[in-house]
Amino acid sequence: MNRRIHFVALAGLLLAVAIPSPGLADGGHQHFSAGQPGDPKKPFRVVEVTMHEGDGKMGYSPENLTVKRGEQIKFVISNGGELKHEFILASETDNLKHAELMKKYPEMEHDDPNGKSLEPKAKSEILWQFSKRGTFEYSCLIPGHREAGMTAKITVK
Numbered sequence: 158m159n160r161r162i163h164f165v166a167l168a169g170l171l172l173a174v175a176i177p178s179p180g181l182a183d184g185g186h187q188h189f190s191a192g193q194p195g196d197p198k199k200p201f202r203v204v205e206v207t208m209h210e211g212d213g214k215m216g217y218s219p220e221n222l223t224v225k226r227g228e229q230i231k232f233v234i235s236n237g238g239e240l241k242h243e244f245i246l247a248s249e250t251d252n253l254k255h256a257e258l259m260k261k262y263p264e265m266e267h268d269d270p271n272g273k274s275l276e277p278k279a280k281s282e283i284l285w286q287f288s289k290r291g292t293f294e295y296s297c298l299i300p301g302h303r304e305a306g307m308t309a310k311i312t313v314k
């Protein structure tokens with residue numbers, strides 16, 4: 158009996174060590190498709206992003222952004238609408254997968270290095286380093302919002 162309890166405790170410990178915590182944002186364990194969280198000690202460019210809706214459409218301003226590979230951008234994001242919105246920075250592929258998941262869990266809240274949920278009139282910031290060339294995006298994955306136009310393209314040259 159005693160040995161068995163020890164075995165269960167040991168197995169639990171091994172399992173806890175073997176599974177990396179998704180909450181650790183040290184860049185080594187969390188998967189980000191659009192680059193990596195920025196370093197506030199290094200230079201960055203500020204890009205102001207607003208979220209809005211009206212006339213059956215939803216969107217961001219700006220809708221297009223071009224950055225140089227390695228450049229850091231501080232996104233200063235404001236929700237200028239009457240609804241809750243999100244800013245999720247990733248590849249289109251990852252955002253589409255994430256959007257499918259959000260259809261099942263529409264109440265998902267984001268406060269991640271690459272994504273924020275913003276209540277109406279709320280503001281937030283994301284500092285990001287675009288370390289990879291390619292085409293990425295920020296999008297709102299609340300069901301129906303992306304479809305109504307809430308996606309913006311980022312080109313990393």
Ligand SMILES: [Cu+2]
Binds near residue numbers: 215297299302303
């Ligand atoms: Cu939205």
